[in-house]
Amino acid sequence: MKKLSIVLGVLFCGININAQETQPQSDSAKVLKEVKIIALAKKKIQTEMKMAVSVDEFLASSDNISFIKRGAYAWEPLLNNMSTERSTITIDGMHVFGACTDKMDPITSYIESNNLSSVDIKSGQEGSLHGATVAGSIDLKRKTTPFTPGKKYSGAYQTGFEFNNKQLFNLGNLSYASDKFVADGSVSFRKAGNYYDGNNNEVSHSQYNKFNTSLGLAYKTSPFSSVRVDAIFDKASNVGFPALPMDLWLSRALITSASYKQLFQHGLIRAWDTKIYYNAVEHYMDDTKRPENLVHMDMPGWSTTYGLVSRANMKRGDYSAEIQLNTYNNLSIAEMRMYPQDRSKRTMFAYSWPWVTTKFSSLAMSNSWDISENSRMNFGGSLGYNYNRSKYVEFNWIFHPGTPQEKSRILPGLHASYELTLNPFNFSVGTGYGHRAPSVSEGYGYYIYNSFDRYDYIGNPDLKNEISYEANASAGFKNEKMGLEAKVNYFYIQNYIIGRILSLGSPMNYQSVGVKGYTSLNHARIFNVALNANYNILQHLHWKGTLTYARATDDKDGNLPFIRPLSYQTSLHFMYKTFGIQTSVNGDLTQRNYSPEYGEDQTPAYMIWSISANYSFNIKNCKTVLQAGVENLLNEYYSTYADWGNICFGLF
Numbered sequence: 001m002k003k004l005s006i007v008l009g010v011l012f013c014g015i016n017i018n019a020q021e022t023q024p025q026s027d028s029a030k031v032l033k034e035v036k037i038i039a040l041a042k043k044k045i046q047t048e049m050k051m052a053v054s055v056d057e058f059l060a061s062s063d064n065i066s067f068i069k070r071g072a073y074a075w076e077p078l079l080n081n082m083s084t085e086r087s088t089i090t091i092d093g094m095h096v097f098g099a100c101t102d103k104m105d106p107i108t109s110y111i112e113s114n115n116l117s118s119v120d121i122k123s124g125q126e127g128s129l130h131g132a133t134v135a136g137s138i139d140l141k142r143k144t145t146p147f148t149p150g151k152k153y154s155g156a157y158q159t160g161f162e163f164n165n166k167q168l169f170n171l172g173n174l175s176y177a178s179d180k181f182v183a184d185g186s187v188s189f190r191k192a193g194n195y196y197d198g199n200n201n202e203v204s205h206s207q208y209n210k211f212n213t214s215l216g217l218a219y220k221t222s223p224f225s226s227v228r229v230d231a232i233f234d235k236a237s238n239v240g241f242p243a244l245p246m247d248l249w250l251s252r253a254l255i256t257s258a259s260y261k262q263l264f265q266h267g268l269i270r271a272w273d274t275k276i277y278y279n280a281v282e283h284y285m286d287d288t289k290r291p292e293n294l295v296h297m298d299m300p301g302w303s304t305t306y307g308l309v310s311r312a313n314m315k316r317g318d319y320s321a322e323i324q325l326n327t328y329n330n331l332s333i334a335e336m337r338m339y340p341q342d343r344s345k346r347t348m349f350a351y352s353w354p355w356v357t358t359k360f361s362s363l364a365m366s367n368s369w370d371i372s373e374n375s376r377m378n379f380g381g382s383l384g385y386n387y388n389r390s391k392y393v394e395f396n397w398i399f400h401p402g403t404p405q406e407k408s409r410i411l412p413g414l415h416a417s418y419e420l421t422l423n424p425f426n427f428s429v430g431t432g433y434g435h436r437a438p439s440v441s442e443g444y445g446y447y448i449y450n451s452f453d454r455y456d457y458i459g460n461p462d463l464k465n466e467i468s469y470e471a472n473a474s475a476g477f478k479n480e481k482m483g484l485e486a487k488v489n490y491f492y493i494q495n496y497i498i499g500r501i502l503s504l505g506s507p508m509n510y511q512s513v514g515v516k517g518y519t520s521l522n523h524a525r526i527f528n529v530a531l532n533a534n535y536n537i538l539q540h541l542h543w544k545g546t547l548t549y550a551r552a553t554d555d556k557d558g559n560l561p562f563i564r565p566l567s568y569q570t571s572l573h574f575m576y577k578t579f580g581i582q583t584s585v586n587g588d589l590t591q592r593n594y595s596p597e598y599g600e601d602q603t604p605a606y607m608i609w610s611i612s613a614n615y616s617f618n619i620k621n622c623k624t625v626l627q628a629g630v631e632n633l634l635n636e637y638y639s640t641y642a643d644w645g646n647i648c649f650g651l652f
C-alpha cells in the first residue's frame, strides 16, 4: 500500500484593509487566553509528515489515541485504549452522537481539517468537565477568527492528490474580521476510490466521498460581549466499509449553535460563555452491493440532540477555575428491515435502538492553584444526572423481561493532581474517580451485529454504572537541545461493560454465529505508558521519537481486545531555507496479548517508512507550500491490531 501524495497549499493569504495599528482591544480571544486555566499544548492541524491531513490522521499523531479502523474513512478514536463509549467527544463543547449502530460515524467524521483549529485531549477524569467519562475527553475546537481593528480578509486553499486510492481533495476556507463583525466559512470535498494493499491487490468497497461546509458569524454587542452563530453541514456518501458486511449509502449531519460571551475586567469571574445547540445526524447503510448477501437488511439510524453548555472562567491571584454546566437531550433511533432480493416483500422489522432518549445534566468544576513559583495543584469534580427511556421497551423485554422503561443514574467524578517543576525537570502525579452510564447500544441495543467477532449484541438496561479508579504520573526533562518525557496511567474499572455469549436467543443475521449480551465484568485493568523524546541535532535538523505500550486485562486476567501492542514512531526533520524534508519510521511490534475470546487473532509486527518534502514560496502576499510525499516506501503489506477484519486502511 505505497501511498504517494502531492499537496499544494496556499496559506495565510491575509489582506489588510485600512489596518490601523491601534492598541488592540482586549477582545474575547485575548482575554480568554489569559484566563485559560491549564496551559494546553495546542497542536496545529498538521502532522510532522503531512500538511494536509484528515482529522483522523491528525488525531493519530497524539500518543494516547489509537484507532479501530473499519474502512479508509471515519476511524473510531480510542483514548487510552478505550472505546468511544468511555470517552466524551464534543465539538466546541457540544455533544453530538453518531447515528450508526455499527460505529461507522464517530463524531470526528463530521468535521474537516479546514474548519478545525485544535483538538483538546484530556486524559481520564480531567476530561469530566464536558460530562461523565472514564477514558477522558476529546474536544474538537473549530476555527474562530478574533475581532481585529480595521478590516481583514484571510483564507487558505489546499488541494492534493493521493495516488494509491486516487483521492482528490479540495479544502478552502475564508475569513473576514473587523472590530465589530467576524465571518468564518469553509468548504471541502474529498473523493477517493478503492485502496491498493501492499500486495497491490485492490481492496474492494474502500471508496468514499465527503463534503463538508461550515459557517460562523460573530458580532460584538459591546466592548466586552459578543454573540456568535455557527453551523456545520457534513455529507458522506458511497462510503465503503470493506471490513463490514455493508457500506454506507448516505450520512448527513447538521450541527448548529448560538452563543453569547461576556468578559469581565474586574472581579473573580473573567469570562462567561453560554451556548445553545441543536444537531441532527442521519445514517443509511446499504448492503445491496455485496453479492454474498442473500437477504438484505436496511439499517437506517437517526440521532437528534439539543443542549446547553454554559461555562465561567474565574481567576483571583494564584487561583483559577472553570465551572461548566452541561445539559442535553438525545434521541437515538435505529431500524432493521429485512427483506429478500425483492424489496416489496419485507420479512422482518425491528428497532435496534428502540427510540432511546437520553437526558443528561452535569455541573463540573476544575480548579488550579499555583502553590509556589514551581508547583501547582489541580483538582476538580463533577456531578452528573443521566436519564434513559426506551419508547419501544418491548424489544428490551425480549431478553430482559419486565425491565423498567426508564432509568436514572447519578454520575459523580473527582480528580486531583500535583505538578512540580524543578528546571530542567518536571513531574506530576494525579488520581481520579468517576462513573459513567452505559451507552445507548450497551443499554438498549437490540441485535446489533458486530462483524469483528460475528455476534449479535443485545443491550442490558439494568447494567450498573462503570466505575473508574485512576492513577497517573509523568516525569520530564527539557532544555534547549532536547526533551524527554515519560507518562503512565492506570485504570481500575469496576463493572467493566463488555459482551458475553448468551446461551439463549438465536442469531438474526445469517452471517452471525451467536448472540452476546452486554454484561459487567467484576473489574478490568488498563495500563498505558508513553515515552517521548526530541533532540535538535543541528539548528535545522530535528529528531523526534515516541514509544507507547499498553496492557489490559479482565477480572480473570484474560486479555481485553483492541489494546495497542508496543508501538514506535521516529522522525527526522530537516529544513534548508524554503525547503524542508522529513522522514519517519513507525510500526507496531507483534501483538502478544491478543484476545481470542473477543474475536482477535495475533497481528504480526509491521514497519512503515515514509518520506516527504516541501517547498515554500510566495505568490504576492500568499505563502504557498508544495508538498510531495510517499508513505510506506517499502510497500509493506500489513494490518494493525485494530484493523477490523485485518484489512489495512492507512498508516500510523
Ligand SMILES: [Cu+2]
Pocket: 100, 101, 102, 103, 104, 105, 248, 283, 284, 285
Ligand atoms: Cu452504519
